[in-house]
Amino acid sequence: MADAASRLSRLAEQMLGVPLPVRIRAWDGSQAGPPGAPALVVRNRRALRRILFKPGELGLARAWVAGDLDVEGDLYSALEAMASLVWERGEDARTLRQALRDPVVRAGARDLLRLAGPPLPPAPPREEARRPRRRLHTRHTDRRAISHHYDVGNDFYELVLGPSMVYSCAYWEDGGTLESAQRDKLELVCAKLGLKEGQRLLDVGCGWGSMAIHAAREHGVGVVGITLSQEQAAYARKRVADEGLTDLVEIRVQDYRDVADGPFDAISSIGMAEHVGAERYLEYASQLYALLKPGGRLLNHQIARRPQRDETAYEVDDFIDAYVFPDGELAPVGTTVTQLERAGFEVRDVEAIREHYARTLRRWVANLEADWDRAVRLTGPGRARVWRLYMAASALSFERNRIGVNQVLAVRTPESGASGLPPRTRTWNTA
Template identity: 80%
Template sequence: MTDAAPRLHALVEQLLGVPLPVRVRAWDGSQAGPPDAPTLVVRNRRALRRLLFKPGELGLARAWVAGDLGIEGDLYHALDLLSGLVWERGDDARGLAQALRDPQFRAAALGLLRMAGLPLPPAPPREEVRRTRHHHTRHTDRRAISHHYDVGNDFYEIVLGPSMVYSCAYWPAPGATLEQAQHDKLELVCRKLALKPDQRLLDVGCGWGSMAVHAAREHGVRVVGITLSQEQAAYARKRVADAGLTDRIEIRVQDYRDVTDGPYDAISSIGMAEHVGAEKYLEYASGLYDLLKPGGLLLNHQIARRPERDESAYELDGFIDAYVFPDGELAPLGTTVTQLERAGFEVRDVESLREHYALTLRRWVARLDDDWQRAVRLSGPGRARVWRLYMAACAVAFERNRIGVNQVLAVRAPESGDSGMPLRSRTWN
């Protein structure tokens, strides 16, 4: 058989009701579709089996991670073209998951499979995390964090560079270096928190210690950084020692729910709240409120999704949830602000950094591509493919305004109502 690609291309277009914007090359060498478009490479029939038995995003993810599917050409362009079919289903197209469940498609695709005598679907790639629901207990949170962050510090050094900051940078211009942009982000957080020498800062989800080191070195504060990742903690402690800041920084492997040594003057939570979960978010916000002294400031840096018209119909992202951030949950910005206010905080400032995260992710992907073979040796080919796809897809999602990222500055205002904030609070600009 040397006509698999034309048959697949025509079938998908017929079922979706719109032209397929990418070229397809199948396992038999056949090709179909726009000649100048990025090419979706279907390397074997196993890719079809994955899609047939798990229609939609998760089936695509399994095929990608296993190496059954690939993309040749501009990865971002391909994801941008496909996003309308996979993520942004409109009135003029049924969407991939719905099309893959269509009896006509399944009958035709199964016909292709029968010619090869292929059996039932293969097992999911070993990189996939299996779970039943989002519990967000101390045990499940620790396991989820370990899955994502204990890939290996050497792997993260490839992706993140010397700054080892795994959150949105703050770009002075698109051509700036990643190191400068990450330095500027850490300084932005410190300035928003109005840090002063010898104040106590709690850094929730401290990662590899970048914020703690910057705040102690540049602003003279005393920092407690907490993480659930043993590998991160070991790396952060070494950085603290190398910087000569062991008298000012303590790194703990500790759940945020177990911190009891307040009050703190300020709290930074940068890229951590996405792991908290909707059911636990008020507990998280209330716990941080209780750890602050009156007049203390919280800087909550968090990715947000767009609200659904019917929030009860919201479903978690199949690929991200299964391969990247198990038990991670994104909430709309309005929900986050409401929960912070319910906990007692007064929200004083909200700043969107959406475009900044798109730039950051593109730099991370470039670094991964530049040292791809070493990354594969360190993490395995499946895990490296997971990180490449998730970072590139997220860059496109930020660019298309499917998701955003926001810094929310909030204060634990005293009972007197005097927040202590200056009349013109944006002194950090």
């Protein structure tokens, strides 16, 4: 008799201590759970073995990437329902070990193990980053981490990002398109930096060249764009050539620590600082400070997490670290501002644009889902599933204020202290 779904639902509720907010559809065709709720599809017993071997987020992620788990119905609704059971409960291995002291939970785990069957454990999906955890954020490990995320095919990123090829938060007006919102974001950065014709801009983490091209074409600025991704650099150079901007824009495969041809009038760092790491952040800020002329401006556009009561206990997101941004780290915006000031900068402005990133991510997910079969052909089913889950979950995280994104404008104040009036870039709605 087909009853795997009922058994799974009952065991999960025993172990979690709360009713499941999703239905379960199991490999034997059985279903259980609240009618009309999104369904968690358990395609095989291997999904259970993955979760048992790596309880919490990483086990669920491995099952998802491998195709052992799926969602039937709206992905956002399913993630909203699951958030209170996984991400917001902190169901990591340590928490589960503590829960297993409860006889009811321990008995449920034994029953789940019997249902999962041998052998344990399954190999992780090939899309999972594998690297030593000892020395992070060296030039070598940073290059490898960047390659894991960005060197998955420019055609795939074109499908997701659209023609703008901007892989960071857009800046939305009501009714605007993704392309117009990304153009407005680039122009906002240029306005905050006060770019003028003939100036020199360093674009750190230049991606596929969109900021460099916009600054050169619209403001007559000479730009040096740096990235660690070979595929990004090749794509950006072709775009620069096609725009006829080779006399203004140079794209390099170069680590920010190796730039030695300053000073620059301005520096943009858009969606790059998340890769730097807490131990290297002061070095990063100090290097950018040294590359600026006195009076020069830095625009640091960076995702932030909420601060915790015990910052020493902070752990990176298992799924993001294993499949999306290996070695990436998020810091509270206050920490970022402090580190910039420690490096010598005067922070002049901080603009929070969290809601803008949620909308951006939903547009990227829509692009991916609209051309899903091609995405799978371009990058494989596992990688496409990684991107769909990560972007949808991130959209919800921005909407729920679990993470944010901020543009920090900082100045290398000249010795005289007079750096002119800051740029006027915002109009406040006081109604």
